[in-house]
Amino acid sequence: MDEAALIRAAQAGDQEAFESLVRNYDQNVLKLAYSLLRSNEDAADIYQEAFLRVHRNLKNFRFDCSFHTWLYRIVTNLCLDTLRKRKVRKEEQSTVSTSEGVKDRLDLVAEERATLDPQRRLLSLELKNKINGVLDTFTPRERMVFELRHYQGMRLRAIGETLGTTEEAAKNCLFRATQKMRTALGEFV
Amino acid sequence: MNCEEIRSDLTLYYYGELESEQEELVEQHLADCSHCLAELTQLQNLLTQVDSAAQEPSAELLAHCRATLSESIQPAVQPVWRRWLSALHAPAWVAQPVMALALLGLGFYGGKLFEQNRFVTSNTQEVARVRAIQGLGDGNVRIIVDEPRERVVSGALGEENIQQLLLAATRQASDPGLRLESVDLLRSRVNRDDVRQVFLQTLTKDTDPGVRLRALEALRPFTQEQDVRRALSSVLLTDANPNVRVLAIDVLVDRHSNEMVGTLQQVMRQEDNEYVRSRCLRALGAMRASPGVF
Numbered sequence: 001m002d003e004a005a006l007i008r009a010a011q012a013g014d015q016e017a018f019e020s021l022v023r024n025y026d027q028n029v030l031k032l033a034y035s036l037l038r039s040n041e042d043a044a045d046i047y048q049e050a051f052l053r054v055h056r057n058l059k060n061f062r063f064d065c066s067f068h069t070w071l072y073r074i075v076t077n078l079c080l081d082t083l084r085k086r087k088v089r090k091e092e093q094s095t096v097s098t099s100e101g102v103k104d105r106l107d108l109v110a111e112e113r114a115t116l117d118p119q120r121r122l123l124s125l126e127l128k129n130k131i132n133g134v135l136d137t138f139t140p141r142e143r144m145v146f147e148l149r150h151y152q153g154m155r156l157r158a159i160g161e162t163l164g165t166t167e168e169a170a171k172n173c174l175f176r177a178t179q180k181m182r183t184a185l186g187e188f189v
Numbered sequence: 190m191n192c193e194e195i196r197s198d199l200t201l202y203y204y205g206e207l208e209s210e211q212e213e214l215v216e217q218h219l220a221d222c223s224h225c226l227a228e229l230t231q232l233q234n235l236l237t238q239v240d241s242a243a244q245e246p247s248a249e250l251l252a253h254c255r256a257t258l259s260e261s262i263q264p265a266v267q268p269v270w271r272r273w274l275s276a277l278h279a280p281a282w283v284a285q286p287v288m289a290l291a292l293l294g295l296g297f298y299g300g301k302l303f304e305q306n307r308f309v310t311s312n313t314q315e316v317a318r319v320r321a322i323q324g325l326g327d328g329n330v331r332i333i334v335d336e337p338r339e340r341v342v343s344g345a346l347g348e349e350n351i352q353q354l355l356l357a358a359t360r361q362a363s364d365p366g367l368r369l370e371s372v373d374l375l376r377s378r379v380n381r382d383d384v385r386q387v388f389l390q391t392l393t394k395d396t397d398p399g400v401r402l403r404a405l406e407a408l409r410p411f412t413q414e415q416d417v418r419r420a421l422s423s424v425l426l427t428d429a430n431p432n433v434r435v436l437a438i439d440v441l442v443d444r445h446s447n448e449m450v451g452t453l454q455q456v457m458r459q460e461d462n463e464y465v466r467s468r469c470l471r472a473l474g475a476m477r478a479s480p481g482v483f
Contacts (some may be wrong), residue, residue, distance in 0.1 A: 017257075018262075022255075022258070026251070026254070026255065027251060030246050030250065030251055030254060031246060032246060032464075033246075034244060034250070035243060035244050035245075036244070038244055040247075040250055042244070043246055043250065043254065044254050044257070046248065047254040047258070048254065048257060048258060048261065049260050052258070052261060052262070055262055057404035068395070073445075124241075127238060127242070129243045130239075130241060131238065131239055131242040149204060150236065150240075151243060151450075152237065156201075156204075156206050171201065171206070174200060174201075174204075175197060175200050175201075178200045178232070178236075181235060181236075181239065182231070182235060184233065185235055186231065186235070
């Protein structure tokens with residue numbers, strides 16, 4: 001079934017079609033949320049809320065943009081809201097503040113179990129710390145554009161469409177983000 | 190193009206976002222300018238490092254999210270039978286709670302992972318969907334089936350057609366109460382391969398935690414079977430409901446299968462729920478295994 005047919009079937013109430021539609025995208029959606037928020041709990045919340053909204057509003061989808069764009073508008077809005085709230089609020093219950101930014105305990109533990117030898121682990125962790133540190137200095141919008149371009153591989157035009165801005169604005173955002181990276185990390189690479 | 194102009198284009202060049210004419214201009218410049226080429230190389234190295242710093246969610250998190258989403262979506266679809274029921278005067282013989290009168294023949298299948306339109310053959314007759322079930326408490330069962338026209342099938346639990354109908358209900362009934370009822374009635378037949386297979390499917394895929402619990406309990410005598418143990422491992426790591434995860438631990442400890450130690454240690458590493466963690470720890474202690482690194 002091609003995607004348009006899948007969407008129409010899901011709109012008509014076909015639960016299996018909806019399930020298939022979700023499965024086409026949910027891994028990347030979770031990856032986006034987790035990479036931005038670095039918390040199992042927050043990522044899971046975004047996942048639930050995004051796909052529940054899709055389920056509730058699918059009947060209003062009129063094919064005037066791609067389903068990917070429509071879905072990602074929902075996901076990015078939810079993520080941006082959370083990121084903006086985080087900038088205001090410093091700490092959360094299930095998370096720990098580290099030099100890498102806010103992390104939840106499980107992630108910390110997983111990292112500590114890294115199987116690299118001590119020397120390599122130290123170097124790699126230090127660089128990772130630095131990278132995550134720089135990412136934390138990005139504005140929510142810079143973070144989002146960088147994430148979508150670098151980790152999700154989206155074209156800047158699609159990013160602009162998703163975020164409700166121009167391709168030019170997205171380009172400038174990306175440029176500022178990579179400049180921050182280069183300034184902070186230039187000597188490490 | 191001069192070096193100043195190139196600088197802002199390098200990032201876009203790296204990501205392949207330049208128009209082809211622009212890209213050509215950049216490449217021409219890079220061929221002649223070692224300084225800009227060095228800048229590009231540095232950018233490439235940097236962005237490669239950024240790749241390796243990517244934070245990926247675990248497979249367990251994805252499984253958990255999927256299961257939770259399914260559970261959230263199911264109740265959102267209002268079963269029509271609830272409305273019909275309030276209008277109906279329930280016949281006297283249905284002393285069972287509401288679940289026994291769940292009407293299924295409405296084109297709605299709650300069990301999305303189950304086969305649709307599963308036709309069950311009974312002797313030479315073709316029977317469509319199970320509409321209601323009543324265990325009569327004396328080893329006999331009464332089942333109402335839908336198309337081609339409503340019929341009542343009665344018989345002893347031991348009869349093949351009764352069991353087939355109950356298996357169909359376990360797999361496809363949209364009402365969890367009906368699925369629960371079927372699992373209960375089929376428990377005594379779990380020695381049969383087909384019943385066990387259906388229970389394993391129910392254990393890993395049913396959207397209702399109560400039904401999954403019942404199926405798990407029913408599989409208790411069979412933890413020496415490899416496919417049962419595999420299903421238990423899966424449940425331990427991915428079931429969304431903590432009570433189900435705890436019961437899975439209890440069932441495993443029952444039989445002291447030592448190869449589950451690895452799985453239990455994995456649970457200790459990733460489990461958030463304190464109650465589940467304490468039961469898991471106790472189980473590891475009973476198996477004389479260490480809690481592992483956590």
